[in-house]
Amino acid sequence: MYKKGLVFWLTGLPCSGKTTISKKLKKYLKNKSESVQRLDGDILRKTISKDLGFSKKDRIKNIHRVAYLAKILADNGVNVIVALISPYQKSRDFARKVCPNFIEIYVKCSIEECKRRDIKGMYEKALKGKIIDFTGVQDSYEEPQNPEITIDTEKLSTEDDLKIIINYLKK
Numbered sequence: 001m002y003k004k005g006l007v008f009w010l011t012g013l014p015c016s017g018k019t020t021i022s023k024k025l026k027k028y029l030k031n032k033s034e035s036v037q038r039l040d041g042d043i044l045r046k047t048i049s050k051d052l053g054f055s056k057k058d059r060i061k062n063i064h065r066v067a068y069l070a071k072i073l074a075d076n077g078v079n080v081i082v083a084l085i086s087p088y089q090k091s092r093d094f095a096r097k098v099c100p101n102f103i104e105i106y107v108k109c110s111i112e113e114c115k116r117r118d119i120k121g122m123y124e125k126a127l128k129g130k131i132i133d134f135t136g137v138q139d140s141y142e143e144p145q146n147p148e149i150t151i152d153t154e155k156l157s158t159e160d161d162l163k164i165i166i167n168y169l170k171k
């Protein structure tokens, strides 16, 4: 039987470390000759979800699209790494139902530290009111209730982030 891929679903506040971890994990899996596709919110928002905004309705639609995309890839043997804020538990639960081998990874970082990092200057814009629907400032982020993995990026190095995922895979 053809083996289905894993779906690593990285969720967390802006600047928590989703993209950073997803790239590291991709490199690790590639080195193991696994096929892998990264689905990053920043890229998806410029492509398949170019038509969507950041209202709750549009955010949910975006998460559902990414879930279906991840499913199609995973069903065909591709390991998928999703890096998406995906702020709502209900939407992540939807993705869990849709995708085979779903691994929810909570990329945990305090809002204070995320604001300090502010690598794209988005928190600053949101705090000044130049963006009105930014997660962590005006929009809510619902912490995962039962993630398979939690990675505290405030306490760990990026090397240790990866070790936590590898340890989980070994179990």
Ligand SMILES: Nc1ncnc2c1ncn2[C@@H]1O[C@H](COP(=O)(O)OP(=O)(O)OP(=O)(O)O)[C@@H](O)[C@H]1O
Pocket: 012, 013, 014, 015, 016, 017, 018, 019, 020, 021, 041, 042, 083, 085, 117, 119, 120, 152, 153, 154, 156, 157, 158, 161
């Ligand atoms: N342990 C860690 N894991 C991941 N990132 C870390 C860690 N420690 C510090 N960082 C830093 O935090 C920042 C995280 O940025 P990154 O783009 O990965 O966030 P993101 O969650 O993808 O944000 P966004 O939702 O805006 O795309 C990077 O500058 C990274 O170097």
Ligand SMILES: [Mg+2]
Pocket: 018, 019, 020, 040, 041, 042, 083
């Ligand atoms: Mg990112």
